[in-house]
Every structure is written in C-alpha cells, then in structure tokens.
Amino acid sequence: MLAVILQQNPPPGETSYKHSVSVENIPIPKIEAGQVLVKLQAAAYNHRDEFIRNGLYPGIQFGSTLGSDGVGIVVDGDDELTDQRVIICPGVGWEKDPRGPEGKYRILGLLPLPGTFAEYIVVPRKDVFPAPAHLSIAEAAALPLAGLTAWRATFTKANVQSGDYVLITGIGGGVALTALQFAVSVGANVYVTSSDDNKIKRAVELGAKGGVNYKNDAWPNHLRSLLGSNLLHSIIDGAGGPLHPKYPALMRLGGIISVYGMTVAPQVTFTMSAVLKNVDLKGSTMGSRAEFEQMVRFVNEHRIRPIVSGVWKGLTKENVEAAYEVMRNGKQFGKLVLEFDAAQKL
C-alpha cells in the first residue's frame, strides 16, 4: 500500500521544512485480536503534521506514517462492521478522565502508532465509530482531531452554553471553525477574530454575530462596539501570543479563556486584572474517547458539517506537498483533505 513516511533529511533544495516526507509502497498491516483493518478513503491535515515536519513536536520518530485524521471502510476484523464507513478516534490512552489521559497518550501519525496518510490502517475495534451519514468523505475525514479538540476546548473546558457571549480567535483553522459551529449550535453568541476580513465575513455566514481584525490595534474597541453592553463569557484561543493581556477587560467576572494551542507564541501573560475578575485560563489538549463519542453524537444531532477548504485527490507526493504548502501559508478556511481514489493510484 502507499503511505506518507516522515524522513529525516530533506532532499537537496527542499528547504520549506526541516524534515521531508516520501510516498512509499509498504506492506498492508496485519490485524490482531481486537483490531480492525480499515481501507482509508481520505485523511485530513492538522497543524500537528506541520509541527512534526518542522521538528517542533515531542517524540518525533523517522519512518512514521503521518496523519491523525482518517475515514474509510472496515474490511477485516469485525463482521458487524465490515463494509461500514468509519472515522477513527485519533488518540490512544485516554478513556474518560476529564483532567487528562489515564495512561500514556499518543496520537495517530507518529510511531509506535500508525498514521492515516496511507491506504490502510489497523486500529483497535473500540477506536472506530460510524461516520456520520450526513457527511461527505472529505467532511468525515476533516472531523476527528479538530472536532475532538474543539469539543474539549468549547464544552469541557469553556463550558459554553446557550446565550453565552463567546470569542473565537484566529477563525479559519479547523479547530476554530469547528468550535464556532459547536458554539453556534448550542445558541451562543459567537464573535471571531482574524487578520483577514474575508475570513470574518465567511465566519458570519456560518453563524458568527460578527468579528474584528486583530491587525488593527483598535480591535478591542471594535469588539466592544459589537458586544454593546455585553461582556464575554469565554474566549477560545489557539494562538497564544501578545493579545492575552487585552482579554480580561472584555470579559465578565468568572470568564474562561480556553487555550488549545499557541501558534503565534508559545506562552501567554495572565495579569492581576484577570485574577481580580476571577478569570480562569485553561489549557486544553485533544480529548478522551468519551469526549470523542459525545462530539460525534453532537455532530449527528446538529447535522454539523466540517468546513473543508481544499481537497486533493490521489495519494501522490505532489498532492501531499501541495496541501502542506497551503497550510504553511495559512490561507485556508477549514480543513485540507487528501482523498485516496484507488483507481487513480494503484
């Protein structure tokens, strides 16, 4: 089968990333007891895949098959599931403890775990869930890790409820967009930030009440005028960086800042103003299998369709790199998906 493998040294002239990838032909993995073999139909990219190529992720293992998000058809290991389309819970070792993983937590896409950028994957039976029927293959591929991360950040950590005023920063990324859809679905009043006015406009089409461009230093005042007399119950942030000291003044007492990533800078400042307002700053990473189940149920109930920014058809080096290139430039609005059209590739 074809698989996208992480390689230590980029070929001469390839300098976009610290590490390179190659598309290799490797054996289809064998199943053991309690496992299923899934013939993957599509996989989606996450920032994690980029961090790994940049050497900025813990536990990097060369020779890993990359990719954490996948959708496919069960072809062996469980008679009931055979021929069913499933999505895969991307994390292993975290059953249900809301505080964090009970065991050693790992995400698909780094050894010793397999990855989804491949034609087949073997995973535990308990890690596959029926793909929501209202989703296309690309939408289903886009759901797992962004949906799980957004679920935990939005509900477990930020406790977003109907009527809340919520700010979601950096709209356009997969987690931010999914958090927007989740929060809108429960009846929250959602505002967004972006450096791109067009992304704000598209977020409003998805149900946001409005948004502000954080490249304009007056963004806090712009947001205040959108909020009127309301203050924010929560902020869902994947950027980190220097905007944090501005947040407490926009928040109500006991507000929650849920941070699921720090793409802008790897730390934030928490001020005495936040303490005086009883603000909580909560770190949020991925989520448990129990949260994954809750998330999939919610997506089914609310007919949520993940936003797909681009689809490349065919597991080729060219397509893999083209999607990486879009992610590196940060212009996407939604998830980047590789569809594996067998007819094209084998």
Add this chain to the structure above:
Amino acid sequence: MLAVILQQNPPPGETSYKHSVSVENIPIPKIEAGQVLVKLQAAAYNHRDEFIRNGLYPGIQFGSTLGSDGVGIVVDGDDELTDQRVIICPGVGWEKDPRGPEGKYRILGLLPLPGTFAEYIVVPRKDVFPAPAHLSIAEAAALPLAGLTAWRATFTKANVQSGDYVLITGIGGGVALTALQFAVSVGANVYVTSSDDNKIKRAVELGAKGGVNYKNDAWPNHLRSLLGSNLLHSIIDGAGGPLHPKYPALMRLGGIISVYGMTVAPQVTFTMSAVLKNVDLKGSTMGSRAEFEQMVRFVNEHRIRPIVSGVWKGLTKENVEAAYEVMRNGKQFGKLVLEFDAAQKL
C-alpha cells in the same frame, strides 16, 4: 469613637508609605433598618491595607476608615444578637454566584463602606456571623478576609480533596497559612515554599509534609525529591512572578494553579507546557457570602485556629504604625491584630 483614617499627604519626614493614616475621634455611627451596631474588640491587617497606603489599590478614598477584618459584640439593632460576639463578612455585593459578584462588590475599609479599624461599626444584619466559640478574640479577628480568600482559592477554584498533593507558595501570609490549614484538614498532602527556612519549619509543625526554599534555584528538584513519584494536583499561589513557568513540570495532568494575588509581580506566564498538560490557571479573589458561611462552618467543624503573628493592644497611632511596619518587612508568620482594649483608650 476612635478610628484609623486614611489621609492623603504623609506628614513631613514620614516616607514609608505614599499615604498616611491618623487616629481620629469621630461620632459613633447610627444604625438604620436591617443594620446592627457592633462594638469592635479587635481588627486584623490584610495586604490590602498596605496596598491602599501605597496607592496601589483601585478606588482609594481619603477619609476612609481602614480595616476589613473585625470581631466584636453586637450592641444595637437586633435583640437576638445583642451581647453576642460576631465576626463580619468583609465583602458586600456578592451573595453566591461562584463566578463572581452579582452586583457592585466592595470590601470593608474604603468609603462608601466603613472600616474595622474603629471602636464601632455599622453593618447589615446579614453580614454578621457568630464568632467560632473555640477562637480567641485575636484569632476571630484574623479569620474573615484571609479565611474567605483561602476558602475560595483552595476549594471553589483548586478543588482540593483528600489525598491530593498540593503546593502552597509563600507560606507565612494569612491566606497561605489558612489555605494550609484548610487543605491539611481535608487530608491533602501539603507542601510549601518560602524564602525563609524557619517559616517552612513552622509550616511543617502545622501539618505540611515539607517545603522548599525558592531562593535556591534548585527548588524544583528539592520539591521533586520530597514528592517522590507523586505530582501536584494543585498549586495555591499569592505571589505571581517568575516561578510560574517551573510549575507545569511538577504537576499532574489537569492540575490547577489557583492564584489569589500577585505580590511579587503583577503577571505570570502560562506556557504551552501547561496547555499540553491540560493545566488550568485560575484567578481567585475574595469570595461570596455563601462561601463565607461555608468557610465559617468548616472552621467550626475542624476547630481551625487562625495563626496570629502579633497582637497590639490599644487603638493608638503608635500601635497602628508598628503593625504596618511588620507587614512592610514581611517577616510575619500569620496575621497581625489590633485589640481594642476600651479601658486603655477612652
């Protein structure tokens, strides 16, 4: 009656604080419906009283009677309470919402509210509670604001439970010591930090399992060796400042850092390491009347006796300033109390 009044300009030569205080003879206040008149027997100092004199507190009003903590005898306004010893809930405008005050929140000791550094005070009937019978007058005076702040930081925010491993920073202050007593009372394993080995020794006498001197750069390793294979469930911090980036590595997944003040520096850094461990950093300020009631019940049940570091007898300028001097030097281990011995003063 005598009262300690905040004055704008220090007398010539008095430079320890930005603002000065004077002991004045002012009229005994009158009660209105729903209020009681309390003849105060003692009052305790808080860092807040020092911040006010340094001009570092919001809403400073010259002419205010200072002091947030008081114990005394009800002398008018409620027949059932008359002649009973009571302590006073120091905050107004916060009934029970765990997120923060429902209304405008104010603490005794700044206009328009009265203060406890006076021989009498008028407060709402609902703000007085029977002083725990096992406490001396000085211990009862030491309880209210430190007890309330420690309660919220320890239980409402950090959710400390039996068997938890808990670090309390800057042991010696009133809130830190009360948090130590609270956490030990529920069966937590408590460790402390201080810059003073003698304070660590005294904390161990109060039930701490051990402590480390944070002036030694190797303090994280010292704490690790005390903890053995255990990691911290929570950290209760009133210092803020540069030690925060060291905390996540000492904590278990989903750990909580509860910050009730920032005496060292008015901000802290929250890192990606904290996000990856699902750590929550929670601001905590004072507490509601409901939390005050819970706290007083707990103090009665567990026979907790606030630690009193020093008592000055008599409401004189000399005594007031002597206690301020001790607080400024930070050498106290517990609360500083002024007892109002009427025979001495009137």
